Amino acid sequence: MTESSYRIHGETGEWEVVIGLEVHAQVTSNAKLMSGAATAFGAEPNSQVSLIDAAMPGMLPTVNGECIRQAVRTGMALGAVINKWSRFDRKNYFYADLPQGYQISQLYHPLVGEGAIEVSLDEKDPNAVTKTIGIERIHVEQDAGKLMHDQHPTRSYVDLNRAGVALMEIVSRPDMRSPQEAGAYLAKLRSIVRYVGSCDGNMDQGSMRADVNVSVRRPGEEFGTRTETKNVNSVRFVMQVVEIEAKRQVEVIEAGGRIVQETRLFDPDRGETRSMRSKEDAHDYRYFPDPDLLPLELDDAFLDECKASLPELPDAKRGRYESELGLSAYNAAVLTADADTARWFEALLAESARVAGKSETELARPAANWLISDLFGALNKLGKDLDESPVSPVQGAELLALAADGTLSGPLAKQVFEIMLETGDSAPKIVEERGLKQTSDTGAIEAVIAGVLAANPNQLEQYRGGKEALFGFFVGQTMKAMQGKANPAVVNELLKKALG
Amino acid sequence: MTDLTELGVAALRDGIRTSKFSAREVADQFIVKVSKAKALNAFIVETPDHAMAAARAADEAVAKGEALKPLAGVPIGMKDLFCTKGVQTTAASHILEGFKPVYESTVSQNLWDAGAGMLGKLNMDQFAMGSSNETSYFGNVISPWRRGGGDKAPLAPGGSSGGSSAAVAARLCPGATGTDTGGSIRQPAAFVGISGIKPTYGRCSRWGTIAFASSLDQAGPMARDVKDCAILLEAMSGFDAKDSTSLNLPVPKWEEGLNSDLRGKKIGIPAEYLIDGSPPEIVQLWETGIEWLKDAGAEIVEVSLPHTKYALPAYYIIAPAEASSNLARYDGVRYGLRELAEGANLQEMYAATRAAGFGEEVKRRILIGTYVLSAGFYDAYFTQASKVRTLIARDFENAWAVCDYLLTPTAPSAAFALGDKSADPLAMYLNDVFTVPSSLAGLPAMSVPGGLDKDGLPLGLQIIGKPLDEQGVLNAGLAIEQRAGFVARPDAWW
Numbered sequence: 001m002t003e004s005s006y007r008i009h010g011e012t013g014e015w016e017v018v019i020g021l022e023v024h025a026q027v028t029s030n031a032k033l034m035s036g037a038a039t040a041f042g043a044e045p046n047s048q049v050s051l052i053d054a055a056m057p058g059m060l061p062t063v064n065g066e067c068i069r070q071a072v073r074t075g076m077a078l079g080a081v082i083n084k085w086s087r088f089d090r091k092n093y094f095y096a097d098l099p100q101g102y103q104i105s106q107l108y109h110p111l112v113g114e115g116a117i118e119v120s121l122d123e124k125d126p127n128a129v130t131k132t133i134g135i136e137r138i139h140v141e142q143d144a145g146k147l148m149h150d151q152h153p154t155r156s157y158v159d160l161n162r163a164g165v166a167l168m169e170i171v172s173r174p175d176m177r178s179p180q181e182a183g184a185y186l187a188k189l190r191s192i193v194r195y196v197g198s199c200d201g202n203m204d205q206g207s208m209r210a211d212v213n214v215s216v217r218r219p220g221e222e223f224g225t226r227t228e229t230k231n232v233n234s235v236r237f238v239m240q241v242v243e244i245e246a247k248r249q250v251e252v253i254e255a256g257g258r259i260v261q262e263t264r265l266f267d268p269d270r271g272e273t274r275s276m277r278s279k280e281d282a283h284d285y286r287y288f289p290d291p292d293l294l295p296l297e298l299d300d301a302f303l304d305e306c307k308a309s310l311p312e313l314p315d316a317k318r319g320r321y322e323s324e325l326g327l328s329a330y331n332a333a334v335l336t337a338d339a340d341t342a343r344w345f346e347a348l349l350a351e352s353a354r355v356a357g358k359s360e361t362e363l364a365r366p367a368a369n370w371l372i373s374d375l376f377g378a379l380n381k382l383g384k385d386l387d388e389s390p391v392s393p394v395q396g397a398e399l400l401a402l403a404a405d406g407t408l409s410g411p412l413a414k415q416v417f418e419i420m421l422e423t424g425d426s427a428p429k430i431v432e433e434r435g436l437k438q439t440s441d442t443g444a445i446e447a448v449i450a451g452v453l454a455a456n457p458n459q460l461e462q463y464r465g466g467k468e469a470l471f472g473f474f475v476g477q478t479m480k481a482m483q484g485k486a487n488p489a490v491v492n493e494l495l496k497k498a499l500g
Numbered sequence: 501m502t503d504l505t506e507l508g509v510a511a512l513r514d515g516i517r518t519s520k521f522s523a524r525e526v527a528d529q530f531i532v533k534v535s536k537a538k539a540l541n542a543f544i545v546e547t548p549d550h551a552m553a554a555a556r557a558a559d560e561a562v563a564k565g566e567a568l569k570p571l572a573g574v575p576i577g578m579k580d581l582f583c584t585k586g587v588q589t590t591a592a593s594h595i596l597e598g599f600k601p602v603y604e605s606t607v608s609q610n611l612w613d614a615g616a617g618m619l620g621k622l623n624m625d626q627f628a629m630g631s632s633n634e635t636s637y638f639g640n641v642i643s644p645w646r647r648g649g650g651d652k653a654p655l656a657p658g659g660s661s662g663g664s665s666a667a668v669a670a671r672l673c674p675g676a677t678g679t680d681t682g683g684s685i686r687q688p689a690a691f692v693g694i695s696g697i698k699p700t701y702g703r704c705s706r707w708g709t710i711a712f713a714s715s716l717d718q719a720g721p722m723a724r725d726v727k728d729c730a731i732l733l734e735a736m737s738g739f740d741a742k743d744s745t746s747l748n749l750p751v752p753k754w755e756e757g758l759n760s761d762l763r764g765k766k767i768g769i770p771a772e773y774l775i776d777g778s779p780p781e782i783v784q785l786w787e788t789g790i791e792w793l794k795d796a797g798a799e800i801v802e803v804s805l806p807h808t809k810y811a812l813p814a815y816y817i818i819a820p821a822e823a824s825s826n827l828a829r830y831d832g833v834r835y836g837l838r839e840l841a842e843g844a845n846l847q848e849m850y851a852a853t854r855a856a857g858f859g860e861e862v863k864r865r866i867l868i869g870t871y872v873l874s875a876g877f878y879d880a881y882f883t884q885a886s887k888v889r890t891l892i893a894r895d896f897e898n899a900w901a902v903c904d905y906l907l908t909p910t911a912p913s914a915a916f917a918l919g920d921k922s923a924d925p926l927a928m929y930l931n932d933v934f935t936v937p938s939s940l941a942g943l944p945a946m947s948v949p950g951g952l953d954k955d956g957l958p959l960g961l962q963i964i965g966k967p968l969d970e971q972g973v974l975n976a977g978l979a980i981e982q983r984a985g986f987v988a989r990p991d992a993w994w
Contacts, residue, residue, distance in 0.1 A: 051602075051603060054834055055829040055834070056601065056603070056834075056835070057583060057589070057591070057596065057599070057601065057710045057711075057829070057830075057835075058582075058583045058601070058603075058605060058706075058707065058708040058709050058710050058711065059707075059708075060706060060707050060742060060743050060744065061744070062741065062742060062743075062744050063744065090825055092824070092825050092828060092873065094828065094831070094847075094850060096833065096846050099829060099833070099834065100828065100829050101825065101827075101828020101829050101831065102825055102828060156846070158833070284874055284875055285875070286824075286825070286870065286873035286874055286875070286878075287873070287878070288821060288822075288825070288873055288878070288882055291713070291714035291715035291745075291822050292706075292711075292714045292743075292744060292745065293744045293745075294744055294745060
């Protein structure tokens with residue numbers, strides 16, 4: 001572990017920032033944590049509310065096993081201790097978005113205990129600083145409903161669709177020391193839950209959100225008083241909150257003030273955090289074991305099944321891409337940062353190997369390069385995500401196969417790809433219909449070279465006079481005359497011969 | 501015409517089955533009786549149509565020669581704590597006045613599935629909090645019993661299942677459902693001279709039963725005798741996936757298994773249940789009960805349950821704590837009462853609704869519960885009480901090493917007059933002193949009538965059994981019932 005050098009330069013000297021995150025991740029599940037109600041995003045208000053979610057008299061919760069399974073898998077992916085015995089507690093407080101008057105959560109005995117993840121400030125740089133961030137616990141709990149205060153002049157509306165949806169609260173240790181570390185941690189966490197499939201990680205839909213705990217101190221001294229900024233919903237915003245809040249705290253302290261432990265809100269438009277409620281008038285959360293539910297006891301068979309169902313995780317995958325596929329650290333990092341990208345790449349690679357009849361190892365590098373530069377470049381221009389790509393992995397593999405067997409030169413492949421994007425046609429079809437095959441016909445190429453040399457006597461003279469850099473000019477002219485279809489290797493060889 | 505309301509559950513069931521009388525006649529007679537007993541205030545809502553529909557179904561089945569359901573055509577009373585589809589369910593509270601659930605509680609559904617019909621929703625202590633039935637928003641239930649010698653003071657039918665006890669004792673229904681959190685089936689049964697059993701926690705599903713204290717609440721039957729209790733309990737019980745604390749076990753055939761021969765059984769007499777100041781009749785009845793059980797073949801052993809004296813304080817921490825949480829949902833937002841003053845904000849609406857909607861005893865327990873769960877006092881009260889609960893359960897486990905059942909009085913006194921204790925909550929709480937320990941331990945326990953006190957009021961004996969041994973409890977109850985020969989009943993003054 002390398003200590004962060006991030007410092008806030010105050011009037012009276014340097015300050016270090018201490019950050020812990022509590023990340024709420026919505027569990028991917030068809031049903032809520034304690035009822036059978038559906039959980040789809042964007043449904044009509046109050047259309048996904050069971051009698052239990054609405055806290056009708058006499059209704060009882062029953063635990064949805066799939067939510068527990070997903071939380072256990074997540075814990076395993078974070079290398080955390082899975083507690084075979086855990087228990088649900090009620091967190092009692094009055095609020096309009098909480099129909100029962102309490103939230104079912106796990107305070108005393110969480111499902112998942114300690115774990116840790118490695119984060120790198122730049123995953124794409126093999127020499128970048130890496131740091132281990134401790135995970136304190138993961139517990140599962142119910143989400144609250146949503147209040148809408150702007151729908152009616154005097155009334156507030158309540159949408160209980162989210163009420164009772166399963167959340168994993170992933171609590172870190174206060175191990176982060178810079179906005180970059182906090183951002184990298186959250187990004188890594190999101191990557192892992194997406195790999196595991198336990199949360200879709202869509203922060204803009206509220207599937208994942210972070211409470212950011214920030215305090216400042218003189219380097220090496222005791223922890224200072226922290227504030228908690230609630231419900232921050234992007235990696236960028238988390239980094240901003242750390243920066244803004246740490247700076248604010250330093251200013252308060254240096255002006256002779258004191259930091260009060262409180263809950264704050266982030267206002268991205270004004271770039272500030274604001275006090276929501278201080279600890280003194282905070283809710284008195286009354287906790288006690290939920291008497292409607294028995295303790296959760298997990299057996300070995302269940303844990304084994306959870307373990308067996310885990311996919312290859314991003315760090316392992318990145319290592320394998322480098323060692324087995326021979327990809328650069330940069331490419332391996334880009335391809336594994338996101339589960340969907342890795343899946344796309346692996347589909348492309350498998351299909352390429354099948355079509356070309358070659359090994360994956362042999363094709364990995366061109367496939368990675370094509371995906372990262374050509375496809376990502378094109379998607380970027382189109383403003384589309386990978387899952388909206390107009391070119392499928394199978395179509396990409398056909399294109400790569402044509403390049404691998406020499407049918408298409410690099411420039412020709414790019415040209416064919418452009419046409420694929422426009423027409424949606426397959427590469428073989430385009431090559432066939434438009435005659436875009438690369439040619440190695442020496443007779444034809446020699447004839448063109450003769451023409452090029454005849455048409456450029458001045459350059460020829462200069463070249464022969466020792467200006468060898470003009471070789472590339474002749475290559476270019478030849479390729480141009482052949483509409484890019486000539487095999488560049490053959491062109492090179494024949495040109496050298498012709499130029500003597 | 502025979503007065504069919506004189507018959508109990510078994511006799512009605514058998515009579516309908518053998519066409520001695522029709523289920524319709526049975527329902528008719530009970531419906532009339534209920535409608536004439538307003539003075540007892542035992543029912544909040546009467547549902548003659550429901551009883552009649554079940555009777556028709558039973559009579560049709562008899563006519564077609566079909567196999568009859570276990571309770572075909574037997575009408576019963578349903579404590580208003582059980583949610584009944586389309587029928588007002590209030591837990592005797594103002595805050596739920598007018599609430600008609602769109603669902604049926606598992607226990608009531610089980611009874612309807614067994615062919616029973618509903619005569620109405622029985623009055624009770626509000627949210628099942630009380631031992632005298634004086635906390636109902638719909639007024640006190642009056643016990644059908646009166647002291648001898650022309651004393652017309654209205655007496656408490658016990659609580660919280662006071663409507664159930666009064667209705668069964670007054671022959672307004674042959675049996676009724678009750679719920680027992682700290683004695684709410686057994687104490688009212690003892691007060692009116694009927695039988696009632698609280699089964700092992702988890703035998704009856706709590707789904708659709710309005711919660712008071714979830715870790716203690718358990719439904720059970722109240723009826724005129726032990727056999728009727730066995731029949732009703734069999735119909736009410738069973739695993740329910742909708743209740744996580746429901747026991748996934750088959751329901752034994754308790755009625756078939758009834759046997760009052762107690763040879764080879766050991767009955768424990770817990771020394772700690774002999775408390776100072778007990779009325780002599782209570783002590784005497786207990787001693788008589790011991791003789792009856794000996795007569796049935798049982799061996800009597802002295803046992804000690806050393807933590808008994810801590811049971812009541814622990815109960816009055818745990819039950820209010822759970823209640824304060826369970827009752828938080830009654831906030832005026834989704835159903836029931838809403839008090840919304842002009843310009844009031846959300847918090848003010850909550851406060852006004854709850855202030856108007858809950859009775860004094862309910863508020864008292866919510867406040868106690870909120871206090872004992874608050875961050876500063878949680879360890880001092882709730883954690884401590886939970887530990888006591890464990891010790892009490894251990895006391896019973898130790899007792900089971902030397903005996904099969906325990907025999908105790910059900911309540912520390914006979915029924916008292918309404919108003920006598922309502923001003924003194926602590927005196928009221930003492931009514932539960934004998935019933936609370938077994939509730940904290942989740943054990944099956946029943947009360948059977950044993951005799952009368954000097955005023956001619958019924959007194960009950962309690963049998964507490966091992967977990968899941970309802971059969972043993974019923975058998976010991978039957979042995980007492982056969983020897984007590986309890987036939988006393990209130991005069992129909994209402």
